[in-house]
Amino acid sequence: MNTATFSLATLAPAIPEIALLAFVSALLVIDLFVADRDRHVSFWLAIGSLLGTALLAGSLVGHPSAVTFQGMFVADPMSQVLKVSVLLSVAATLVYSRVYLEVRELLRGEFLSLSLFATLGMMVMISAHHFLTLYLGLELLALSLYAMVALQRDSARATEAAMKYFVLGALASGMLLYGMSMVYGGTGSLDIARVAASLAGTPQSQTLAVFGLVFVVAGVAFKLGAVPFHMWVPDVYHGASTPATLFIGAAPKIAAFAFVMRLLAQALGPLGADWQQMLAILAVASIGLGNVVAIAQTNLKRMLAYSTISHMGFLLLGILAGTDNGYSSAMFYVLTYVLMTLGAFGMILLLSRAGFEAEELEDFRGLNRRSRWFAFVMLVIVFSLAGIPPAVGFLAKLAVLQAAWESGFGWLVVFAVLMSVVGAFYYLRLVKLMYMDEPAGEITIAGRGDMRFLLSVNALAVLALGIVPAPLMDLCARAITASL
């Protein structure tokens, strides 16, 4: 066993993580000295930390893969692209949430520092090269999220949601660890590259690893919110304050994609034939249940929760294809999905005001009369979620379906297309409410200029990516081929 040596060169690939940790620690201390009315100082410090870290991570894009910290940490092109996306989407989440939090006196240093800690957890997950770091990153993210949901202490609904999230999340972590320990028993290693090598080399170790795989897939499905492990999603989305819901719904999905990639595609890749079948079952159930149950919802947050479940099914379609093309289309899918989620919840936050949550479908009735532009913004996002061209959601769906088709999952593709048609109904109902109905109550457009601007850019990006998807698709394809 060689003794570890540390030099700046071994730390260099992890500079974004190190910088973010330093920023959060500084924010924690500085926030103590900031008066309640000057809370915007902490807010801009948090945004600055995220953008600064994104710059550092962005400067690493294009570097070749590097494994450091004794095989615990990997910085490859896929991780660099995903990290920048996570950082930017968390920054957008905070900008969208600011007014909502300020009005409800929730914009405190704890919310900001917990969101930065969660971001750090996501970055660790994305760059994990060892089961231990994968798990620790996941727990860092999950613990911060539980606390962020529970922060709204005076709301019984939020407390209940936090409790459910915590208990089911702990259960999922237990399953994941149980599965990982079985894989360790079969392969004798926790290092992702070595697990894969051991599984490919000795077929004897595979039998035990398949036992572990069942638990690993169940744990992953819990975290993704795929049926039949989806029970927590609607309750948490509905119960948490909208900024916390937006946080849970956006950036962590990117981290979850990286988690699945590292765990299934890289470490347990030699067992592909086994997990493809499991993911196929999860995907069918998620796409079916998500789209059908969403029709019955009157609450927009619950509806988006079921829509998330079906979108996670589509994400699994890309991954279960098991080809480079499948992985890169899944990556494209998750990046564009996060963009749409940010827009959808951003609109809920925009229409909410003190003492009023614009979370019922009815609250969007007649939005076109109040503001043509923001009705259009919502229209673009809803079209994209439903997968209607020219918004990007259509191309993202098309790419994963194509990949699944090429891998011989034809029946799955047919089912997914049929279910998307069913799903289009509840999205279009929202469009009808906005454009064809008279406003029922007063609609206020809250939000500062920066938020309105970002929301508009967000919707335009959804539209622009739908018309010119090639650059992002190429980026995903290059990142995946260079990383696997």
Next chain:
Amino acid sequence: MTIQLAAFYVCAVVLIGAALRVITTRNAVHAALWLVLAFFTAACLWLLLYAEFLAAALVMVYVGAVMVLFLFVVMMLDINFDKLREGIWRHLPLAGGIGILMALEMALVLGSREFGVDGPRSPGAPPAGYSNTKELGRLLYTDYVFPFELAAVILLVAIVAAIALTLRRRKETRYQDPADQLAANKANRLKIVKDAPARVPPASQEGGGE
């Protein structure tokens, strides 16, 4: 049968017995005490594997700190355990079934030759001058420094979350601010009033004469 093997079987039987008592005893305090016994016996098993540092840490951290804290919580919260116990017979078939299934799976995996898992073996006595603690420390601060730091960050998140979720600034709380007390001067503590001749206010004016 060596003395070590005998010690292993004694510890194993005590451990399983104590663990069973944890879930079958009616009194929560007794359950916690049985759990202490289970932890202690597990530490003894680790000692048999020459993992003396881990054994000591298990006793100190779990028996010394975690279980004492747990006992505090059990004693301070007024939990109606009979109510918690209500559905136990209804859920027992399902829970017991899952438990037996998991035990069978583990037996299958660990017991069968086919899976290529060798029976657990003692690592044997370490060479003279070998320090378990030193080896652990070396690994923890070199090969595992990244996960080690991450665990520290997770603890930091736990601290932040625990404080954020429990700290309440009550409006009626009275407290002294030393800075305010020090900044006080004669002008805001002492009021000099002219000694006006005492005058009895007329009865019609209530509270007058100030």
